Amino acid sequence: MNMSFFDQFTSPCLLGIPLILLAMLFPALLLPTPDPRWINTRLSVLLTWLLRLITKQLMMPLNKKGHKWALILTSLMTFLLLTNLLGLLPYTFTPTTQLSMNMALAFPLWLATLLTGLRNQPSITLGHLLPEGTPIPLIPALIMIETTSLLIRPLALGVRLTANLTAGHLLIQLISTATTVLLPIMPTISLLTSSILLLLTLLEMAVAMIQAYVFVLLLSLYLQENI
Template sequence: MNENLFASFITPTIMGLPIVMLITMLPSMLFPTPSHFINNRLISLQQRFTQLILKQLMATHNTKGRTWSLMLTSLILFIGSTNLLGLLPYSFTPTTQLSMNLGMAIPLWAATVITGFRHKTKSSFAHFLPQGTPTPLIPMLVIIETISLFIQPMALAVRLTANITAGHLLMHLIGSATLILTSISPAAASITFIILVSLTTLELAVALIQAYVFTLLISLYLHENT
């Protein structure tokens, strides 16, 4: 019986209805709500982590850029927790879907671009034609800069999708090999199991790094337009 490698990337359904919305809402339910009356180590760790994110992302922003602090913090927490939950057995990772990642990247990118054209109109248009460009190269350079601008959200979404999907596929392949080798060669199975554990540890780091990279790039786009 051949196993489909991409079965784990198919959107799960209940009675024929997709439940991806419920899955994407699950990470937000796992974070405890801070309260003046209830405080514990988990809430303190959450607050410390949030402050560290804000300090890192908002260090170079002006007053207008810092109004995005709640959005960027929510974004990195959502992507990071979704990536981590996807590493659990019999789970589904929404960030392996290019459509979902595009749904996050395009509105955020468009909001930063619109903000730039609204508050820094001259500077935004100046990006399409750097000073000192030779006259014959002006049309070509404007086309290239326009394409590079519109390809930014696609690059954001593809980067996140490719990194998460590649890691999950590799874990799936090594896990299947370990299971098959268990009855054939226990020694080889133990080696592949060690590799699987090491890869899982690496994927934990990748899940957090990719969430940080996605949010950091959005923050950089915002910094250029505020």
């Protein structure tokens, strides 16, 4: 029984073929395609407004050099947002609950920001490893600490997204199981747990949106340090 709670986090397979790629591509099918007509649909207008809002929020802390990353960051934000929200639907799979996938997103983008800083301003980028005015005896220890904090950034990005989504999904499944079990025994308590489940679902929707925004925002902040 306890092992079945974690079955939702295993990658689904059909005839031995993993379906995680299909789960990653499905959100893109819900986006409206560009229309050659002069007047757009309400969905297209809403999506355009949302993309402009997201791009404005992400590009605000960056200078003009960082605006080249607008397409990458906005696309990543849209992908994570749709994937996290669609994963809350019944009989669905959330690819972002897999640490391997989140690390595959976090590590290359973090490395790209670091290499951008080493190419454009190597002295400033390396200077972050040693704060100005550090006493000489503390220099080796501070360099090791700052290097460790720099290298752990992609791991923190991936683990943060994975842990928050996994904990929310697991808690929803636990409370929904308790609601189903208590329904024939104690209907009043079951009604109370179902109301808690509704509130938790709304909270998990907020967490799904916030974690997608935090993931991309931290990447933009890492980019800001290196441009």
